[in-house]
Amino acid sequence: MYKFYICFLILGFYFAFDKEITLADSNLQNSQALEQRSQWLYENGKLTEAISFLRQAIVNYRSQGDVIGEAIALRNLALVYQQLGNWKEAEKIISDCLKILPKITEEIEYQRLLAQALDVRGQIQLSLSHAEQALDTWKQAAEIYQNINDVSGFTRSKIYQATALQTLGLYAQAIDSLTEIQQQLKTESDTLIKSKALLSLGDVLRRVGKNQEAKLALKESLKIAEKLQSEQAIADALLGLGNTAKVEKKYRDALAYYQRAVQTSPFPETKLQGKLDILSLRINNKARSESIITVAEIENLLNELSQSRTAIYGRINLAQNLMKIENNDSQKIVNLLVVAMEKARDLGDKRAEADALGYLGNLYEKHQHLEEAQKLTEKALLFAQGINAPDLTYQWQWQLGRILKAKGDKKTRSLFIKTLQKRYNLCAAI
Incomplete structure (x- = not known):
């Protein structure tokens, strides 16, 4: 069953706020205010609303001749469109970002922003089922980060590479890569990147049947996320622990983890995944009345996310679950899968269409x-x-x-x- 997770934890917004500015420059201050507002909207799951703020910030930076500010805002806008599943627009915007980067005269800043833009391009490529291209893109980004001694960026790109390896079915290589990262991060202070690395390691360990090792990694990820008070990181770790408990047939524990994840996450995408996991448990336990309630909640979330890739896989996942119910509504299942197929075709998502x-x-x-x-x-x-x-x-x-x-x-x-x-x-x- 396909699992989808949002990647805001480590591929978040970047800003040009560390530059020296003149406080009297109201245009620059306005641009920063627009980006700060877009960041708040992004972090609270209001992605569509963030677009207009970022577009205005881009216009402002361009009028001021601020290439760095414009490039960062373009990169952030591409990330928003990627999360919304509008990959055609995301690819266009990240291409625009890459085109203007050579105008940056400071070499380290140019290299850093280039690597960050490649991180986003890799996400877009993976979303379009081009896992091999994404892997190559993230290898390029990792090499750049290493050359400029950006440890956080290097680690982030290595985690992305592990995701691509999993998509390609190369689980052993993914485990080796993530274990290496884990060892490197042991002496580092607790960060969201560290939490994400442990989360990724836990998920791939579970996939290959190493449940005890998976739980250790996931619990450590949760501990760090709670320390940093990151609601989304906490929710992701809880989903991972729920999936592991489910594999171990500890259904009561799994249900508790999933319910906590739904309550904790600010994002409808994660709430949808948690609700789908809860539905799967309830169907397995023959809890028909509770299942009906959960299906209605899922349908409401699907309507909220109707145009996104998450909604496509949500419909497929819901259809899979409904197929397990005796005397199911076959026409409803057909409708879910046909809509998913049409939406996948519109977005160019061949993997979802195949599913x-x-x-x-x-x-x-x-x-x-x-x-x-x-x-x-x-x-x-x-x-x-x-x-x-x-x-x-x-x-x-x-x-x-x-x-x-x-x-x-x-x-x-x-x-x-x-x-x-x-x-x-x-x-x-x-």
Whole structure:
């Protein structure tokens, strides 16, 4: 089941406020006030409202000939659009940012802002399912940070690289990278970057079945987040602990963690993820009446986030959960997946489109409409292979194998089994 987390913790806003300014310069003060307001809106989940403040700040900086201020505001604006799922606009803006950076004459400042812009470009590339490109972009950023002795920036880019490695299914490499970061940060003071590194390590350890080690990392992440009083960092750590408790079948503990995360986070994206996790637990425990209430809460959040990537995966996740309920509303599930597919297509998110197609095929498979199930699954498989997503490729190949077996197509199914065995051996080697 796809998990989505917002990355505000370590890829937050940067400002040009450390520059020496003349207090009489009202235009510059106004630009700073606009950025400060946009930061507050961003940190409180009001992303759309932050856009107008940032755009006005960009106009002001440009009129003053302040390239550094303009570049930073452009970088922040691209980050907002990335979080909203408008990747076309995000890529355009980050390209504009990169174009003006060579005008900066101070070399260290130029390198620092270049690395920060590359961090955002990597996020956009990963959002578009270009994990290999994102990995290369973050490697470039990490090299720049290392050259200018920016430890925080270097660590941040290494964490992003680990995220890309996980997306590519390279979990062992991701663990090695994050463990190295953890060791380096042990002697450092507690920061949000340190909390995020531990969170990422805990999540990937859980994925490979190392639950005890995962809990240690996640609890340390939570401890740091609580010390720093970061609501979003606290909520992210709680979600991670909830997921680990769920894997260990400690459902009461998992429910408590998820509920705390929903109550703590200021962001609707995280609230949605927590509610989806709660729904999954309640369906597993056959708590039908509580599930109905949770579904209604989720639908309200989906309406609030209707145009975002988070909402796309939220619809897919909700559809998956509803498919587990006996005597479910099949038409409602179809509608959720079709809307998710259309939104994914609009945003150019091939991974989400592959997910929606695959689960729609799964629904038809469950209802024994095997011809339609096969067509949808084959299409999902083509999308997954096209974006080099080994996890999805494996998942939809298995589904296609089941469908072919149910249809009695022994010859084609045999070829798929051989392909799957090769992929299994490759994954095991990795």
